Amino acid sequence: MSRILTIWNILILTAVGAIGYYFYSNHQTLMGENEKLTAELVELESQWTQLRHEEGEIAFARQELAHVTKSTNSLRPEILDLGQAITEKQADIEFLEEKISSRFFQYRKQLRKEAKGMSFDEIKTPQGKMYYDVRIIEIRPDGISFGHGAEGTLGLAGLGLHEIPDKWIERFMYTEEELEWARGWTSSDGTETVHGKFKSYDEETGVVIILVGDRKRSLNIDNLSTANRDWLENKVKGGDAKEAANFALLDKQVIGSKIKKGVLSKLDGNYFYDFTMRNVPDYYVVYYSASW
Amino acid sequence: MKSFNEKIATNDKVEFIHYSLDRTTEAALKWAKKESFPWAHVLVDKHEESGLKKYAKRFVPYYMLVDKDGQILAEGHQAVFAMVDDL
Numbered sequence: 011m012s013r014i015l016t017i018w019n020i021l022i023l024t025a026v027g028a029i030g031y032y033f034y035s036n037h038q039t040l041m042g043e044n045e046k047l048t049a050e051l052v053e054l055e056s057q058w059t060q061l062r063h064e065e066g067e068i069a070f071a072r073q074e075l076a077h078v079t080k081s082t083n084s085l086r087p088e089i090l091d092l093g094q095a096i097t098e099k100q101a102d103i104e105f106l107e108e109k110i111s112s113r114f115f116q117y118r119k120q121l122r123k124e125a126k127g128m129s130f131d132e133i134k135t136p137q138g139k140m141y142y143d144v145r146i147i148e149i150r151p152d153g154i155s156f157g158h159g160a161e162g163t164l165g166l167a168g169l170g171l172h173e174i175p176d177k178w179i180e181r182f183m184y185t186e187e188e189l190e191w192a193r194g195w196t197s198s199d200g201t202e203t204v205h206g207k208f209k210s211y212d213e214e215t216g217v218v219i220i221l222v223g224d225r226k227r228s229l230n231i232d233n234l235s236t237a238n239r240d241w242l243e244n245k246v247k248g249g250d251a252k253e254a255a256n257f258a259l260l261d262k263q264v265i266g267s268k269i270k271k272g273v274l275s276k277l278d279g280n281y282f283y284d285f286t287m288r289n290v291p292d293y294y295v296v297y298y299s300a301s302w
Numbered sequence: 303m304k305s306f307n308e309k310i311a312t313n314d315k316v317e318f319i320h321y322s323l324d325r326t327t328e329a330a331l332k333w334a335k336k337e338s339f340p341w342a343h344v345l346v347d348k349h350e351e352s353g354l355k356k357y358a359k360r361f362v363p364y365y366m367l368v369d370k371d372g373q374i375l376a377e378g379h380q381a382v383f384a385m386v387d388d389l
Contacts, residue, residue: 124361145357200338236340264372274319274342277334282327285342291317292370293389294353295382297341299363300323301333 022150120219122149125182135173137280149182152191172205195220196235203279204229213247218242237278240288248260252288259290305383306341315389319344321354323362 130144141158147166148155155168171192174184195218196203206220206227216231231239244253258267266287275282310318320342324330327345334343335365344352356367357374367376376385 072348200335235314254380263370265353265370268351269319269344272347273344273352275345275348277331278337280335282331282334282345287317287342289314289317291315293316293375293386294368294370295316295318295386296321296357296366296368297318297320297363298323298358298366301329302324 105279125149133175133178135169135175137173139173141167151188154178154182170205191221193220194279195229195238196234198233200235200277200279208242208245211242213246235278236276237283237285240285243288250280253286256288256290260287262291265294303337303339305379309383309386311340313386313389317342319354321349321352321358321360322346350363 018019059282123228125146126148128146128173130146132140132142134140141156143158143160145157146154153168154174155166155169157164157166159165171184171189172194190205193208194203194205204220204222204227206222209219209221209226211218211231216263218229218231219236220227220229231242234242257270260270269287270286271286272283274287276285306318310316313327319340320339320343322330322343322345324333327347330343330345333339343371344354349355353372357368358364363379365377365382366374367382368374376382
């Protein structure tokens, strides 16, 4: 009997222990979950605070925007007025430019008219030809005619645009557009030069069209001087941008930076012309020499 | 002229420059026309600006190969054109 009671007690104690362990284990699990939830809650609170902060910023930005919009609206009439004023000023500038241009040509007409009879001791053409005791007869858009020589040996002469001395170009106010008609087109061997205004260049065929008076003339780029080919390359092949890029590279050189422009000359038929470097060499062969 | 045409005219890495020691542009022009010089010249009025005066010798003709940084690489016709061959 007492053994039965002992077994019964053991069973009861075991059951109590199991129940106690069950509650302890459950408690631990709940504690863990509680901590996790607490952490999530803290995180949510933090996010909430952040959202409130951002909400405040948005509200402030809205307020600022409203303020700016209000200011802009109040400035709108002024902006319109300014736009109107700019348009009017541009029209004024265009009007003044036209007026200046008109005055320029009026003044030039008068100046050229008054030049008739003007005398010069001597003049020298760019080709090197000298005339003495010169008296102007007429200044025309395409040239100048004059008498020269002492009385008794008076001669008459006419200079085309390409023959007019620089000091007369300045004095009688020839424009760059007019002087385009005087552009010289020289054969590659330098033996022949024709003067005319550039009209077009076909890169595929190499044909250059120039205007000589009211006539068109075709030239082949392969038969033209280096100076003409350089000019065409610059004019037609977007040489300005290429030149700027090359200049930037040449500016980094000790040698190239000094000679890239305005220092070198090249022969073109009977003259030297200002040669601008078109490439960026790494080396220079310099030849010191003289004709003597 | 032959060396120029064969070795420099078609070489974009090298530029040939004639530093004219003629005292006038007219004299330089006369010579250039006579010989049909195809290269670029530094004429008398541009000596200072060119930065090349400092390399000039007391005799002519004088050839010099100089790199873009101003370092002399070769002097004398033979040495210069021999080196140009390798450029």
